[in-house]
Amino acid sequence: MATTVDPLPAEGPTEDPMGAAGPRPGRMRLSPAVWFLAPAVLALAAVGIYPLGVAVVNSLHRYNLARPNAPTPFVGLDNYVAVLSDPSFWGAVGRTFAFLALVLPAELALGVLFALALHRPGLGLMRALTRVALVIPIATTYAVVGLIGRLIFNRQFGVANQALSWVGLPPVDWLGDPTLAFVAIAIMDVWQWTPFCALILLAGLTMVPRETEEAARLETTSAWSIFRHLQLPYLLPGITAILILRTADVLKLFDAVFVMTRGGPGTATELISIYVQRVAFRVFDQGLASAQAVILLVITIVLSRLYIKFVYREV
Amino acid sequence: MRHTLTSLAAAAVLTFAGGASAWTLKEAAAPYKGTTIKAIFLDRPGYAAAQKLIPQFEQETGIKVTWEVIPYESSRERQVLNFASQGGEVDVALVDVVWIGEFASNGWLVPINKFTSDPKLADPELNLKGFFPILLESFGTWNKEVYGLPFDNYSGLMFYNKCMLEEAGFKEPPKTWDELLNTYGPKLTKPEKNQYAFALQSRRGETQSADSFMRVLWPFGGSLLNDKFRSNLMSAESQKGLEFRQQLMKYMPPGIVDYDHAEAVNALAQGNVAMITEWSAFYSTLMDPTKSKVKDCLAITTEPAGPAGLKPALGGFSLAVSSQSPAAKQAASWLLIQWLTSAKMAVPYIEAGGVSGRVDAYKGLEDKYQFVKPMVASWQGGVPDYRPRFPEWASITEIVAEWGTRIMLNEVSVKDGAAAIGQRMEAVLQEAGYYEGKKPLLK
Amino acid sequence: MAASSTAAGLETEAAGRAPVAATVWHFLALAAIFVFSVFPFYWMVTTSLKSQADALANPPVWLFTPTLEHYAAALFTKEVGATLVNSLIVGTATTVxxxxxxxxxxxxLARFEFRGKRDLWFWFISNRMVSPIVLAVPFFLVARSLSLIDTHLVLILLYLTFTLPIVVWICTDQFRGIPPELEEAALLDGASRFTVFRRISLPLAMPGIAVSAIFAFIFSWNELLFALVLTRSQARTAPVAATSFMSGYELPWGEIMATGTLIVLPMIVFALIVSGRLVQGLTMGAVK
Known part of the structure; x- marks a missing residue:
């Protein structure tokens, strides 16, 4: 298995990924493709598209699940108008992007530092051990990350406050203060996702041809110059991938925050998914929630389309 | 209650006519032996008490009772999803005082009439009049029809640490909210020692709207709605109450907007705050030496009064039979509810840590349990529609909770926040049809 | 794999030159990364072994007498075990x-040319980006009308919305890496496309398939929102069990953390065993 490392070069900046597929398959007839594709397409259409259709239909009606006896009249775009003019919705959208702006640079910067430390020659065993340790945050169930966050940032017996006391700072109420709660959920996110960034970037670093790197190290002692001129170009594909994936993930972010703060205190950590969940499953206003979901979907598709167009080689 | 009398009479007639012995649970349950029913419970003392008693019921009836313990914050969600999807998963519904309108008007609950009029199922000693009227009225009744029997009953009480009060030179607890703010607050608050005079659980959710927001409206003469169902939050009285809460925050621990019941109770139990206004149900937690450091200093009184008098918080749950269950399960569920809330079981229930809704149960217990006297006093006054119980409450509580916490966090002023709540709340009520005379103004 | 062998080579050549001070700093940096990655997990596990009094101690205690009582409570009274079994069933089935x-x-997608291929590919991949809340609402209504609420089946199907894109994404890459010549020889011998796919391409693509299966399984195991909305008691998955502690009057932190550990530990052990593959997967399509 270890011999099939060919997918790796495909990520390299110099390779042309289209080369392998080549023009040859173009001569194939269409029909086998249909048979190969049909099961997956049908399955994904059934679980992905059909419910979306239901959502669109619901978004055009007044429909509250908790009022089974009430009529569900067609209301046109009323729900969309209500969502777009709802400051709470925009508050949640703004908060989500603020969160992204907070965690993404932190995760990238730390990820680069981690990757460089793991890439640096020497201390083989320690590096191997540390690299394995990076897997732990990645594999931790997001909901449990929220539970751990509540434990660590607890006002009375949280270890975060103990750490503050070691440097002579008074305890603070992490989850009771709007700003600190936002910081706390960001810290848990950075904990979970920095290792992910680090591993992707580490893979980028290993693409740097060994001889070139050796030569560069002999020529200059400036780590910065090696990073900037030699390593960074190899990191760019990974960085772009991280940008795309983390953006999509933050738009989806629900589990950890739901468990940790449920969006509180007040609305301080109410990200967009938490807000839609509240409308859909606490107020049970399916019309409004569906309209919110559709708008969120449009935002996601536009962003990911842009991103994918921007970076990913397409088939 | 003529209705009860009739069924009593009917039962009596049948008994004599059949020449059988008096009604017994065992006989009534005989046809349902082996039936399994499922209840929704919370993680609170009253439910732990019920869990201790239920084996007796199972033994006597052969009915198997299962339950699922759900966090309060998800319990309505869970039941609405079940009922709306015809899940048939819940037989004994748990009905918070603020859900009765929604559950009943959706047809999810069986009116108890169906059972009380059936002599085979109605215990002749049921005696609905034996419940505190305010409890049966607000927890169990919607539009003059009784659906549920009061099971887990709360009144807001003031729990305080008399040792801390004495140390600060107070022999008695504050009688009014004003006193609490102006006299007791400054003397009992020592932030450098992590000590505060008062904690008012205010986490966003039902806790914010029921325990925090509404608690400062009524005593000051304010209310959420006027009798035309328009917002009453901009009235001078309501504004005064809400302003009062902002001032009182000086004497509360920081981060109070993240305090739920657990945190408030724990703050008193650990000696960090001197006073809390909490549900009567927490008495057993606060008296448990493994959870509370202040057992010997604990004292209880009624909530402080406001300019409008004593208007303590009212809350609690009734148990009701799901209309979606098959007939046998409905009957078995009714027998459980009737038994669990009966006058006969009231004292065992209290002794197991529950708070019964039966008037007579407390005679002679005033000295044994400190909470009894102030609670009974609170239930004799009190506002039955402390929170409106109409189906729209579910939407309104979300609005109140969101803006109520934002007011406390100073993200909006009291005036703007109250106006925002009023406007959104009226939109919900408008949509529901209250302003066009389509719907009776029930709360 | 490739990464580690390259690094190992570098290291032996460079080890002699690194000044001592730099090595010390390097060691400290690695130690810091190690602690950063492991600490929250460590704290969860140790808290799960503390008595309630130790768990609530202020300031927190670092040394204590361990107890397993919380695991007994979580497994037997909270029935976390059943939810783990559900997660296993759902995760395995949806991955397969x-x-x-x-x-x-x-x-x-890797082998044929046809019109709309780019769009189709994009559509597959973009499902990976869709917020689960977008689908949860309508899917609940659909599942309700089909009486699929609280069944394993509904989760298995719904989880395809994120497992299928992962598989398509990684495996397209993988199939493209297989030289078409191998298949063409077989096609000339008269084998059908499907036989070629099954007998030749599929075995060669195994590494990629394994990686995508691992990711699909981990993501299914960790999924919360769909499970929260669509399950009640019979099909409740492990992450839902983690949310059952959000209120209540005295939070049993030991038990909460025991539950968390029970949910996370199988996945971490699994991820550590396959960590080589996992890292490979991240580099392949930068999956997640």
Whole structure:
């Protein structure tokens, strides 16, 4: 298995990924493709598209699940108008992007530092051990990350406050203060996702041809110059991938925050998914929630389309 | 209650006519032996008490009772999803005082009439009049029809640490909210020692709207709605109450907007705050030496009064039979509810840590349990529609909770926040049809 | 794999030159990264072994007498065990299904040319980006009308919305890496496309398939929102059990953390065993 490392070069900046597929398959007839594709397409259409259709239909009606006896009249775009003019919705959208702006640079910067430390020659065993340790945050169930966050940032017996006391700072109420709660959920996110960034970037670093790197190290002692001129170009594909994936993930972010703060205190950590969940499953206003979901979907598709167009080689 | 009398009479007639012995649970349950029913419970003392008693019921009836313990914050969600999807998963519904309108008007609950009029199922000693009227009225009744029997009953009480009060030179607890703010607050608050005079659980959710927001409206003469169902939050009285809460925050621990019941109770139990206004149900937690450091200093009184008098918080749950269950399960569920809330079981229930809704149960217990006297006093006054119980409450509580916490966090002023709540709340009520005379103004 | 062998080579050549001070700093940096990655997990596990009094101690205690009582409580009274079994069933089934459906599609995307292929590929991948809340609402209504609420089946199907894109994404890459010459020889011998796919391409693509299966399984195991909305008691999954502690009057922190550990530990052990593959997967399509 270890011999099939060919997918790796495909990520390299110099390779042309289209080369392998080549023009040859173009001569194939269409029909086998249909048979190969049909099961997956049908399955994904059934679980992905059909419910979306239901959502669109619901978004055009007044429909509250908790009022089974009430009529569900067609209301046109009323729900969309209500969502777009709802400051709470925009508050949640703004908060989500603020969160992204907070965690993404932190995760990238730390990820680069981690990757460089793991890439640096020497201390083989320690590096191997540390690299394995990076897997732990990645594999931790997001909901449990929220539970751990509540434990660590607890006002009375949280270890975060103990750490503050070691440097002579008074305890603070992490989850009771709007700003600190936002910081706390960001810290848990950075904990979970920095290792992910680090591993992707580490893979980028290993693409740097060994001889070139050796030569560069002999020529200059400036780590910065090696990073900037030699390593960074190899990191760019990974960085772009991280940008795309983390953006999509933050738009989806629900589990950890739901468990940790449920969006509180007040609305301080109410990200967009938490807000839609509240409308859909606490107020049970399916019309409004569906309209919110559709708008969120449009935002996601536009962003990911842009991103994918921007970076990913397409088939 | 003529209705009860009739069924009593009917039962009596049948008994004599059949020449059988008096009604017994065992006989009534005989046809349902082996039936399994499922209840929704919370993680609170009253439910732990019920869990201790239920084996007796199972033994006597052969009915198997299962339950699922759900966090309060998800319990309505869970039941609405079940009922709306015809899940048939819940037989004994748990009905918070603020859900009765929604559950009943959706047809999810069986009116108890169906059972009380059936002599085979109605215990002749049921005696609905034996419940505190305010409890049966607000927890169990919607539009003059009784659906549920009061099971887990709360009144807001003031729990305080008399040792801390004495140390600060107070022999008695504050009688009014004003006193609490102006006299007791400054003397009992020592932030450098992590000590505060008062904690008012205010986490966003039902806790914010029921325990925090509404608690400062009524005593000051304010209310959420006027009798035309328009917002009453901009009235001078309501504004005064809400302003009062902002001032009182000086004497509360920081981060109070993240305090739920657990945190408030724990703050008193650990000696960090001197006073809390909490549900009567927490008495057993606060008296448990493994959870509370202040057992010997604990004292209880009624909530402080406001300019409008004593208007303590009212809350609690009734148990009701799901209309979606098959007939046998409905009957078995009714027998459980009737038994669990009966006058006969009231004292065992209290002794197991529950708070019964039966008037007579407390005679002679005033000295044994400190909470009894102030609670009974609170239930004799009190506002039955402390929170409106109409189906729209579910939407309104979300609005109140969101803006109520934002007011406390100073993200909006009291005036703007109250106006925002009023406007959104009226939109919900408008949509529901209250302003066009389509719907009776029930709360 | 490739990464580690390259690094190992570098290291032996460079080890002699690194000044001592730099090595010390390097060691400290690695130690810091190690502590950063492990600490929250460590704290959860140790808290799960503390008595309630130790768990609530202020300031927190670092040394204590361990107890297993919380695990007994979590497994027997909270029935976390049953939720773990549910997660296992759902995770395995949806992974198998995703691989079964996804590999032929990936193969077609890698091997055939046809109109709309880019759009189709994009559509597959973009499902990965869709917020679960977008689907949860309508899917609940659909599942309700089909009486699928609280069944394993509904989760298995719904989880295809994120497992299928992973499989398609990684495996398309993988199939593209297989030289077409191998297949063409067989086609000339008269084998059908499907036989070629099954006998030749599929075995060669195994590494990629394994990686995508691992990711599909981990993501299914960790999923919360769908499970929260669509399950009640019979099909409740482990992450839902983690949310059952959000209120209540005295939070049993030991038990909460024991539950968390029970949910996370199988996945971490699994991820550590396959960590080589996992890292490979991240580099392949930068999956997640």
């Amino acid at each position: 299904l995703a691989v079964g459906l996804g590999t032929p599609a990936a193969y077609a």
